Amino acid sequence: MNGMRYRGAGATCIYVLALLACGSPEADRQGPAATHDAVVIAAPDTTAGARLYQAHCAACHMAKGGGVPGLNPPLRQTDWVTGAPEQLIRIVLEGQSGPIEVNGQAYDSQMPGFPHLGDTVVAQLLSYVRTSFGNSASPIEGKMVSDARVNLAPKED
Ligand code: HEC
Secondary structure (H helix, E strand, C coil): CHHHHHHHHHHHHHHHHHHHHCCCHHHHHCCHHHHHHHHHHCCCCCCHHHHHHHHHCHHHHCCCCCCECCCECCCCCCHHHHCCHHHHHHHHHHCEEEEEEECCEEEEEEECCCCCCCHHHHHHHHHHHHCCCCCCCCCCCHHHHHHHHHHHCCCCC
């Protein structure tokens, strides 16, 4: 009976691990017993930016920014991620749809905007993206987000 329960828990851990760190060579080498420890040890970056990325972006762009081929573009070394901050901020605030080419691959899909996220939140999130997944672009500051927001949606009054 215990054996059954154990196997059940192991399978759950493997599933969680696959979501968090898919393709990790560590996980391949270790058996299910060690897999649970691997989840804890490999518990990723818990900075605010990392948590925000996992909460808002990882479902589509994947935990490590690799994207989903043909569906959701990667966030590694792309012109949008490492280029002009205003453009990147615009994508997050307003979303992005229609045909684009990212690192030589065509996408024609839709990303929702995140206009409800505050300036600091967007800045932390995008600073994380610009300095993770092999990217080394300058961080984004809250002021840049508020400036971009004003330009995107001019106040009506
Ligand atoms: C529902 C899925 C989804 C979510 C959630 C999402 N995106 Fe996207 N994202 C997309 C798709 C799809 C595209 C390409 C849209 C197109 O084809 O025009 C895209 C494009 C992009 C691009 C421009 C292309 C590139 O890869 O450089 C950036 C940058 C980006 N997303 C960043 C983010 C960030 C940051 C978040 C979290 C705040 C996020 N996305 C959340 C689906 C998503």
